[in-house]
Amino acid sequence: DVPMLVIHGTADMMSPYTWAERMAERLPNAELITVEGGAHTLPVEDPPFIYQNVNRFITTQIDLS
Numbered sequence: 935d936v937p938m939l940v941i942h943g944t945a946d947m948m949s950p951y952t953w954a955e956r957m958a959e960r961l962p963n964a965e966l967i968t969v970e971g972g973a974h975t976l977p978v979e980d981p982p983f984i985y986q987n988v989n990r991f992i993t994t995q996i997d998l999s
Contacts, residue, residue, distance in 0.1 A: 937995040938964040941987060969971020
């Protein structure tokens with residue numbers, strides 16, 4: 935029941951995108967964000983994108999009070 939955010943690029947050659955799809959399908963509260971053309975180094979490729987989505991996910995899904 936724990937919220938899970940999966941951000942994965944379609945061009946990741948080390949961890950195929952299908953793995954992210956399967957993970958998100960099997961986790962009951964998962965959100966999958968697909969990054970077309972994103973590779974295994976996605977956090978380095980576009981740090982603002984990662985930050986914005988992780989921040990949004992935390993603030994909307996997790997009660998920190």
